[in-house]
Structures are given as C-alpha cells and as structure tokens.
Amino acid sequence: MTNWDALTQTLERHGFTVSRFATGREAAAYIDGKIDGKTVGMGGSITLKDLGLYELLAAHNTVHWHWSGDGQPARARDLAVGAQVYLSSVNALAETGEIINIDGTCNRVASLLYGHEEVYLVVGANKIAPDAEAALWRARNVASPKNAQRLGRKTPCAVKGDRCYDCDSPERVCGSLVTLWRKPGGIGRMEVVLVEEDLGY
Numbered sequence: 001m002t003n004w005d006a007l008t009q010t011l012e013r014h015g016f017t018v019s020r021f022a023t024g025r026e027a028a029a030y031i032d033g034k035i036d037g038k039t040v041g042m043g044g045s046i047t048l049k050d051l052g053l054y055e056l057l058a059a060h061n062t063v064h065w066h067w068s069g070d071g072q073p074a075r076a077r078d079l080a081v082g083a084q085v086y087l088s089s090v091n092a093l094a095e096t097g098e099i100i101n102i103d104g105t106c107n108r109v110a111s112l113l114y115g116h117e118e119v120y121l122v123v124g125a126n127k128i129a130p131d132a133e134a135a136l137w138r139a140r141n142v143a144s145p146k147n148a149q150r151l152g153r154k155t156p157c158a159v160k161g162d163r164c165y166d167c168d169s170p171e172r173v174c175g176s177l178v179t180l181w182r183k184p185g186g187i188g189r190m191e192v193v194l195v196e197e198d199l200g201y
C-alpha cells in the first residue's frame, strides 16, 4: 500500500514538484489547465494515450507526438525534443524516489534529461514499487515485455510474456536505462503527477 504523503515528501526533497489525483481524468484536466499556448512534446505512453492528453492539449497548444497518426513520426520526435513542455509517463517509480525508464529509440529518455522548460511525468499507482531494486525489476520484467508485445516484436519476452530475457534479438525494445535520482539541472521544472489508480503498464 503506497504511502502517498511520504512519497510526495521524498520527491519534493529530490527537487520535483508533485501533484496528486484520485483519478486519471482529474489529472488530465489539471494538466490541460496548466499548459496553454506552448509547444509540447509527448513521449510514447499508453498512460498519456488513455488519458486523451494529445486531443486535450492540441486544442490550444502545438503538440508534437509520434503516436498522433499524422504519418510523420520521425519529424514529430525531432520537434518534440525541442518543445517547451514535455509529457511522459515512467516505467517505474520507487517509493524511495528513483524514477526509472527504459527506452528503445531513446527520444523519451533524452527529453527527461535536458532542454525543456517543463516536464510532466504522469504516474499511475501500478508503477510504484517499494525501492529502487524493485522498481528496476518492474521496468525490466513487466513494462518492457508488455511494450514488446504491444509492438508485436519477436523477442522472448513478447512470446512468453513472463519476464525479461536480456535478449540479443534484433527486435529488442530495450536500448537504454535511465534512472532519475534527482530533478535534472537541465530541466526548468519537473512535475510528477501521481494518480491513485492504475494507468498504462
């Protein structure tokens, strides 16, 4: 059972702004109210997709998302890197404060490290693990295999669906592992938006 107050205090001590909502719908409305008239980049994320954040934000911002279906995903990724604001979820968040992401193309993790005025990380309850080791385990053995399955990759994790095999498959989806110990100095403001229901995987 997550101690939300303790987690909030830990993240704030690590330099992050923290907000918290009972539902994803409330979190999406909050983010929609915070970002207006900006260029916005979005990482690939089932959480963001399920919350309809592209549609909400594109109504009053210039949003670059390679999942938008405009037929130019590479261009969208390039423009997202230079956007004022960036949105992503995470693969796991430790109650001790470590924020963990695994990426294949690595556009998403690049944008969590440097260059944006603001970054929002939307984190559902299912992403939270007790400590850094458990969070890393979750990212590798839960989130990445599900991503490989979603993408239809011929990797052992996607075929068996049970864990990571640290494969050498040409279709491997895991190219990098990034752990945020503290808010990166190259990001103006980084807000962790905690949601007390499950979102994404």
Ligand code: SF4
Pocket: 140, 144, 145, 148, 155, 156, 157, 158, 163, 164, 165, 166, 167, 168, 169, 171, 172, 173, 174
């Ligand atoms: S390293 Fe390979 S087996 Fe492990 S999660 Fe990534 S794609 Fe799957």
